Amino acid sequence: MSTLPKLRLEHVTKQFSVRGSDETFTALDDVSIDLAAGEFLVLVGPSGCGKSTLLDLLGGLSEPTSGRILLDGRSVSGPGLDRGIVFQQYALLPWRTARANVEFGLEAKGLSKKQGRVLADDYLDLVGLAGFGDRYPHELSGGMKQRVAIARSLAFDPEVLLMDEPFAALDAQTRESLQDELLRIWRETGKTILFITHGIDEAIYLGQRVAVLTSRPGRVKTIVDIDIDRHVEDVRSGEAFRQYRHVIWSLLHSEVERARDLELGAATAGVEHV
Structure with a gap:
C-alpha cells in the first residue's frame, strides 16, 4: 500500500504569452516531483530555468498551464495558510x-492577541531570537531579519515550507x-x-534529495539522493561532499553549455535573416 506524498507536482507545465505576438514562452515543462511528509528537498538549476516560477505555482500565486499540484491529495488552487513562503528579500513590515x-x-x-504573543515569542525563541521581539527590522542584521521571516512562516503551522533562495543575500558566514x-x-x-537555491554546496548540505532542473524550459533532469554525515566537523571538505559537488556541478554545467549553444544558434539565425 503506497503512502500518499505530502506534496506532488504532477506533469506541471507553465507557459506565458509573448506580448505583441501569438507565440507562447514555456518556463516549465512536464515537471513531476513527489515530496514525502517531513522531507527536505532542494531544487537547483541554472539561471532562468523556472525555479521562481515553480515557487509561484506552489504558493498558489499562479496556476499551471497543464498538470496539477497536490497537497495532501488536494489541488492547490490559490494562496493558503497550509503553505508558508520565505523569500530572498525578507518582506518584513x-x-x-x-x-x-x-x-x-x-x-x-x-488567534487572540494574548495567544498570538505567546506563540510569536515561542517561534522567535525557536529561531534563536529570544529577547529580540521588540526590535524593529531596521534594528536587526540581515541574518536576524531572515530568522524573523522563518519564524513568521512557521508560526501559523503550515503543512509545507517553501523557501526561495532565502540566504542568497547574506554573507558566507551568516549563510552557513x-x-x-x-x-x-x-x-x-x-x-x-x-x-530553492542556485548554490550547489547549499543544496548538498541541506537536502535529503537534490532535484536538478534543466535550462529553460525547466524540466527535472535528475534527482540525486544525498547521504552525508552533517555532524562531522567541516563536512563540506569531506570526500563524499566533494563527490556530490562534482556530480551536481557536471549536471548543471552541461545545462549551462546547452543554453549558451541555443542562444548562439538563435542569435546566428537572427543575423542570417537580416
Missing part, C-alpha cells in the same frame, strides 16, 4: 516589531550559520521543506 511581524500570519487564523539553524529547526518541527 518595517512598522512592526519582530514579534508583531510573526503575529501577522496568526491574525489570519483568528543559518543553514545549520534551518536544519535544526527542520529536525525539531518535522516540517516538509522545499528549498
Whole structure:
C-alpha cells in the first residue's frame, strides 16, 4: 500500500504569452516531483530555468498551464495558510516589531492577541531570537531579519515550507550559520521543506534529495539522493561532499553549455535573416 506524498507536482507545465505576438514562452515543462511528509528537498538549476516560477505555482500565486499540484491529495488552487513562503528579500513590515511581524500570519487564523504573543515569542525563541521581539527590522542584521521571516512562516503551522533562495543575500558566514539553524529547526518541527537555491554546496548540505532542473524550459533532469554525515566537523571538505559537488556541478554545467549553444544558434539565425 503506497503512502500518499505530502506534496506532488504532477506533469506541471507553465507557459506565458509573448506580448505583441501569438507565440507562447514555456518556463516549465512536464515537471513531476513527489515530496514525502517531513522531507527536505532542494531544487537547483541554472539561471532562468523556472525555479521562481515553480515557487509561484506552489504558493498558489499562479496556476499551471497543464498538470496539477497536490497537497495532501488536494489541488492547490490559490494562496493558503497550509503553505508558508520565505523569500530572498525578507518582506518584513518595517512598522512592526519582530514579534508583531510573526503575529501577522496568526491574525489570519483568528488567534487572540494574548495567544498570538505567546506563540510569536515561542517561534522567535525557536529561531534563536529570544529577547529580540521588540526590535524593529531596521534594528536587526540581515541574518536576524531572515530568522524573523522563518519564524513568521512557521508560526501559523503550515503543512509545507517553501523557501526561495532565502540566504542568497547574506554573507558566507551568516549563510552557513543559518543553514545549520534551518536544519535544526527542520529536525525539531518535522516540517516538509522545499528549498530553492542556485548554490550547489547549499543544496548538498541541506537536502535529503537534490532535484536538478534543466535550462529553460525547466524540466527535472535528475534527482540525486544525498547521504552525508552533517555532524562531522567541516563536512563540506569531506570526500563524499566533494563527490556530490562534482556530480551536481557536471549536471548543471552541461545545462549551462546547452543554453549558451541555443542562444548562439538563435542569435546566428537572427543575423542570417537580416
